[in-house]
Amino acid sequence: MRKKELTHACWEICTPQFVYNGPKSIHNLKHILQKESLERLFIIIDPKVAQTQFGKDIKNSLEGMQTFYWSEFTTNPTIEQAKKGTERLRAFQGDVLIAIGGGSAIDVAKIIGLFVVNHDSLSIDHTNETIHDNFLPFVAVPTTCGTGAECSPYAIIKDCSMVKKLAIESKSFIPKYVILDPDALQSLSQEMIAATGLDTTSHAIEVHISRQSTPLVRLSTCSALVFLGKYLEKGIYQKEPEALEVLQDIAFTTRLLYPRTGLSIAHGLSHPLGAYTDLHHGMLVGLVMPAALRFNAPACRALLDEAASLLGVPYTGPDGVAQWIEDILIKSTICDHIHKHFKGMEIPKKSIAKQAMESSSMCSNPRIIESYQEIQDILQQSLKLLEL
Numbered sequence: 001m002r003k004k005e006l007t008h009a010c011w012e013i014c015t016p017q018f019v020y021n022g023p024k025s026i027h028n029l030k031h032i033l034q035k036e037s038l039e040r041l042f043i044i045i046d047p048k049v050a051q052t053q054f055g056k057d058i059k060n061s062l063e064g065m066q067t068f069y070w071s072e073f074t075t076n077p078t079i080e081q082a083k084k085g086t087e088r089l090r091a092f093q094g095d096v097l098i099a100i101g102g103g104s105a106i107d108v109a110k111i112i113g114l115f116v117v118n119h120d121s122l123s124i125d126h127t128n129e130t131i132h133d134n135f136l137p138f139v140a141v142p143t144t145c146g147t148g149a150e151c152s153p154y155a156i157i158k159d160c161s162m163v164k165k166l167a168i169e170s171k172s173f174i175p176k177y178v179i180l181d182p183d184a185l186q187s188l189s190q191e192m193i194a195a196t197g198l199d200t201t202s203h204a205i206e207v208h209i210s211r212q213s214t215p216l217v218r219l220s221t222c223s224a225l226v227f228l229g230k231y232l233e234k235g236i237y238q239k240e241p242e243a244l245e246v247l248q249d250i251a252f253t254t255r256l257l258y259p260r261t262g263l264s265i266a267h268g269l270s271h272p273l274g275a276y277t278d279l280h281h282g283m284l285v286g287l288v289m290p291a292a293l294r295f296n297a298p299a300c301r302a303l304l305d306e307a308a309s310l311l312g313v314p315y316t317g318p319d320g321v322a323q324w325i326e327d328i329l330i331k332s333t334i335c336d337h338i339h340k341h342f343k344g345m346e347i348p349k350k351s352i353a354k355q356a357m358e359s360s361s362m363c364s365n366p367r368i369i370e371s372y373q374e375i376q377d378i379l380q381q382s383l384k385l386l387e388l
């Protein structure tokens with residue numbers, strides 16, 4: 001169940017090569033494409049983003065170039081959707097992948113890129129550099145303040161035949177170019193800022209308390225937690241431009257850390273929960289974080305207290321961070337949203353808990369998990385929040 005303790009862990013840092021950030025940084029997109037002599041643009045864009053001013057501005061800026069816009073994917077993209085996208089890309093003969101959206105758009109772009117060079121297969125021979133050498137040029141434009149998919153070597157894709165989310169890893173999935181333009185966040189709803197912001201907050205806390213965390217990574221989580229405490233609620237409730245920019249930047253920088261440290265059972269549980277319920281990842285991580293933190297608290301008390309202090313949560317005592325997250329879930333209406341989505345739905349808690357036991361987060365979770373029943377209890381506790 002638990003991987004052998006590493007005494008001399010190696011942190012291989014893989015990052016995008018070029019990162020543009022700040023308001024209006026999207027204006028660099030055309031320049032990047034011209035610099036790389038890319039002419040046939042296969043653009044994977046979240047359908048909601050395509051309707052926003054940000055999406056329309058991108059379209060206008062690329063006028064006159066050969067473009068194909070593809071949006072036939074869902075919140076939890078599936079293998080079948082990626083296969084259809086691959087067919088479209090091949091027919092169009094695209095020479096660059098441009099992903100514009102949240103984790104869904106960026107992850108499905110990665111899988112399409114993989115299918116193109118790997119005979120439509122998810123099985124990767126990591127000793128063979130062919131995939132990396134032939135992977136299409138990749139540009140990511142994240143439009144949320146969560147996931148960090150734009151700098152992650154993983155792609156999450158749903159396998160409908162097993163009702164399971166698969167995490168596929170390849171260094172090719174790190175885009176060469178990332179554009180972090182906070183203007184992309186202006187059209188997000190309060191719920192979506194909260195959901196993606198809570199995802200990022202969970203990443204920062206989970207890395208901070210991970211069993212595999214070290215002072216090296218906590219140098220970064222400490223500053224992320226301070227800025228999350230200062231800006232998360234301003235971003236959610238007031239949509240302050242400065243707050244949204246900081247949240248987008250934290251999503252990026254925090255995601256760089258956890259290929260090294262792993263996450264906690266909150267993520268281990270939220271992925272199978274998402275596979276069964278088809279709800280937004282950030283909402284589900286936020287929902288299970290409080291119960292996961294309470295479960296883990298005995299094993300990481302000092303680090304959790306430190307996180308509470310850095311975040312500046314308005315509660316004292318051992319339960320402060322969990323209570324603060326619960327307040328955000330309720331005030332931002334995420335709880336209401338989940339409650340409505342789950343209404344009449346049978347949640348197979350045992351199957352979800354058993355799937356979570358196979359998660360890579362098991363070996364980084366602060367407290368040793370002895371059985372799937374403990375995970376089922378965390379899920380049960382989380383669902384109680386919806387009854388309030």
Ligand SMILES: [Fe+2]
Pocket residue numbers: 147199200203267281285
């Ligand atoms: Fe996440």
